[in-house]
Amino acid sequence: MALRQIRTLGDPVLEKTCRTVKEMTPRLRELVDDMLETMYDQDGVGLAAPQVGVLRRIVVIDVGEGPMVLVNPVITETEGEQTGQEGCLSVPGKAGEVTRPETVKVQALDRDMQPFEFEAHELLARAVCHELDHLDGVMYVSKVNGELHDVVNEEETEEVPED
Ligand code: ZN
Numbered sequence: 001m002a003l004r005q006i007r008t009l010g011d012p013v014l015e016k017t018c019r020t021v022k023e024m025t026p027r028l029r030e031l032v033d034d035m036l037e038t039m040y041d042q043d044g045v046g047l048a049a050p051q052v053g054v055l056r057r058i059v060v061i062d063v064g065e066g067p068m069v070l071v072n073p074v075i076t077e078t079e080g081e082q083t084g085q086e087g088c089l090s091v092p093g094k095a096g097e098v099t100r101p102e103t104v105k106v107q108a109l110d111r112d113m114q115p116f117e118f119e120a121h122e123l124l125a126r127a128v129c130h131e132l133d134h135l136d137g138v139m140y141v142s143k144v145n146g147e148l149h150d151v152v153n154e155e156e157t158e159e160v161p162e163d
Pocket of ligand 1: 087088089090130131134
């Protein structure tokens, strides 16, 4: 496994539509492992393949309930509404308020290309919507209510004694 470089806003790869995965090749398995490692390394709750420069319909998510791998995911139903803060590893240091469905139903394939379905609520629903948008070249910044704002990292603002 290896960390992959995360593409940031302005990189044209983030604006493209990803291709469907037809077969789980060794190379794509390695991609999934690398995406998980990269997401955890960056303390993210989700990562989509185009964020590491690969235009395939693959996302990984972990909102604190364990890793999920979604291949060719599709939202089949949405319900309700939630408005809250959202950020993105491809837009470092920023956040903004986005309105998303409160609940989504999802169909996807797992890393062994076995189909499964699940219902997601709250943060997981938000993460699913955010990551699936990436597969169609949509960045959350286009959905922000109002303006993006800077995220203040408390660790960085603490006074650190110099050596
Ligand atoms: Zn993102």
